[in-house]
Amino acid sequence: MHSAAASARDDLRSRVRTLFRRRPWFAVVVDVVLALGCALADPEIRTAFAPGEIYSPLSPSLSGWLTAAVAMLLLFRRRFPVAVAAAVTGGLLLGTGSVLTLSVAYYSLARHAGPVRRIRTVVVAASLGLATVLAVALVHLHRLAPRHGLSASYQGVLLLVVALAAVVLPVLAGLRPLGRHPGWWETRRAMLFDVSLVVLFPLVNPAVILVSAVGGNPLGLPAPVVAALAVLGGLTVVLRRRYPAAVAVASIVLLPLVLPPLSALPVGLYTVAKYGRSRRQLLVISGAAAAVLLAWSFLADASMVFLLAMFLLVSMVVAPVLLGMYRGAKQSLLVNLRERAERLEREQHLKEAQARMQERARIAREMHDVVSHRVSLMVVHAGALEAGAGGDNEVARKTGALIGQMGRQALNELRDVLNVLRMDQPGEQDAAPSQPALDDVTTLVEESRSTGARIDLDITGTPRDLDADLGAALYRLVQEGLTNACKHASGAPVRVEVRHGTDTVRVRVENDAPQGPSGTALPSGGRGLVGLGERVGALGGSFTSGGLPGGGFAIEATVPLTGR
Missing domain, CATH: 3.30.565.10 (Histidine kinase-like ATPase, C-terminal domain)
Known part of the structure; x- marks a missing residue:
């Protein structure tokens, strides 16, 4: 019994390792964030509707728990994309799920379906899913329309938006994935990091910056203008690798509108220090940021102005700039080392090719000096045998002629082989020997x-x-x-x-x-x-x-x- 239980545990561990094998850490992080986000957001979306407005044969509490459980299936979206899409779509019939979970599931279906019959599988599954989504959406609209006075044209627009957002656009995006270098990013991982930075990091999250901005406005701007500037300031971080100086300047300009602890300034200065064009540009932008922070500290009417100013300068200017310079120097060193290694490898290949050419030339000289000389003597003696025999010995004359003919043929073939050995470039074709058939x-x-x-x-x-x-x-x-x-x-x-x-x-x-x-x-x-x-x-x-x-x-x- 003990051995059977141990064998069962080992088999379970093997299955779990197989399930998650060969998945890099950033892919696991993305899947966990998506699953948790959908599991938390979908039940909250359901609470925004009044009881009875959303179709579900289950109780509200059970429906909410099932919605979260279905969203957690997104953890397996890369390994079992068809099964996850089918489970999420089937959950709609029980009143679970939302457009958010559906869009992720159908994107994964189109992106990670196996190469065998991929298009056929995606088309069939997406068609069935689209039909199910439209049917469930019609049931929901049938409940919502009388209570909210939705017209038929408005319902048609809603159905179109749901179909596009839940199935059509995610499938098209999955079938045509991003390239290896999407946009101005070097890799897809860099793009994902910048987008996640805007969404998750409090210093550049537009929602957090908006909350900070509407609390006070020393410039006297209207609230909508302040809100729009704050949100745009957070969204500009996605451009930090393409326009590092512009993102840093935008962060400095928004400092009077946003509390410094919630400003995107450290991210902007770090980016300028790492990706900036020159040290002079970094010095000017860092000096402007320090001046604005000092002015804000003295105008904040705090009891310990000096300590506040030093804390802001160190945490928001000095530390990001030093860290960015270190990372930039390290990246430049790695790039230089990589280029140097590639250059040395190319030089090594050239030396090897040159050595091969020299060796082939040496072999050609030896073959010409030895083999060609011996065969030429054989042809000369065969000609002498043929001429000396004359008509007295017909067999000797024919034998001499045959030996001479074979010797001349051997010399011709040897010349072709020597021409191949003497080729300076492997791609040359003029000296290629004639091939017998x-x-x-x-x-x-x-x-x-x-x-x-x-x-x-x-x-x-x-x-x-x-x-x-x-x-x-x-x-x-x-x-x-x-x-x-x-x-x-x-x-x-x-x-x-x-x-x-x-x-x-x-x-x-x-x-x-x-x-x-x-x-x-x-x-x-x-x-x-x-x-x-x-x-x-x-x-x-x-x-x-x-x-x-x-x-x-x-x-x-x-x-x-x-x-x-």
């Missing part, structure tokens, strides 16, 4: 037959145009198979099969067991089959090689054609 297999087999090898070529199916990389890879496979047969099974029969299917191409080269020791002593690097396997694998095909039961050897590759 699968159609050239017939010529390759004929050249091998001319050496006396017994080779059978079998091509079936309808040939089609293949990609250059695919054709070259299959050609090299046949070439490697014939070369291996010449090295290790000289004189043994060889079979080459090319099968053109509807969606694949299969190439197979196999040779019988050698009749005796090979008469040639050709060097082998041991990397030919490995390289072929890598090339075929890169093309999405399969490659096999190995011995046969009778003592022979075979290599085979099958490459798909679909999607190419």
Whole structure:
């Protein structure tokens, strides 16, 4: 029993961790604030209506508790957006919820629905939700209209506003989310912080500033003007990153209208110190703010004017400016370090590219000096053999001509490879080597037959145009198979099969067991089959090689054609 209970607790903890995994702290804070705000605001909105004006089959107290509980479901809006939207919409049938909770739920539905069939899910759920919202709103209006004398046109306007605010606009906003750099903000987190600062922080909250402003007006302005200026002064904080000096100046101008402890001045000075253009601008604005605070302290008729003035200067000017300068210097240092790291990384990449180019040039020089020299001598001796044989020995003349032809072909291919190695830029295409194709297999087999090898070529199916990389890879496979047969099974029969299917191409080269020791002593690097396997694998095909039961050897590759 004890182990079963412990296992159940571990399973519950695992489910909870899975539910909240990979959620950054600011997302959790936003969800908690939204859920608590809706849970507190929705029941208060319901109390503004008289009993009987809002439809609900439940008692008022139970309906209020259910409204708060439904709002708390917004904590799971990112993980289960469809379920939360369905629960909030279903709660309307019981008389719970409000437009605020609905708008958040349907925004989350459009924003966080899964990528699979997202549009279809959002359209169906939003359509059903809109129909439910309109139906419940009609029931409410049927109760409210006789008591408040609402006309039919006014009811239609109300229905339109409810539909737009609860479902339509939130869904459209969720389907088209903010970009990575919304407006003048660097990130969406910065935008969310500034908006939350205006709504939640008392020093810049328009409602709090308004309460402070209407209490006294030393300038003798009308109350509506003072209220409008106070609210605008709080709302200007959202522009603090774009216009830091203007926000600070607005805070200084509003000081005669707002009590300094509730002024947005510290936020404005902090922003100027962090994002301002120059130290001279910061000095002028800070001096103006200090002068206005000193004047307000001496005009406040307080018993301890000096202490009040010092407290205001330190808390509202010195501390914000020093903190802003520190944060600005730290941000500038981080930006400089990041730019320096990126510059060093770019320089490192350039050095690595330069080293690769130098190494490729060195390899090209070595190949030219060694391989090209040896092959050129082979061609010269083949030409001498062909010329010296004349008509006395037809076999020697043909052999010399064939060796010379193969040597010249090898020199041409070597020149193309050297041109690729000598390219200064990876994107250059002029020196790209000519790629052999699968159609050239017939010529390759004929050249091998001319050496006396017994080779059978079998091509079936309808040939089609293949990609250059695919054709070259299959050609090299046949070439490697014939070369291996010449090295290790000289004189043994060889079979080459090319099968053109509807969606694949299969190439197979196999040779019988050698009749005796090979008469040639050709060097082998041991990397030919490995390289072929890598090339075929890169093309999405399969490659096999190995011995046969009778003592022979075979290599085979099958490459798909679909999607190419």
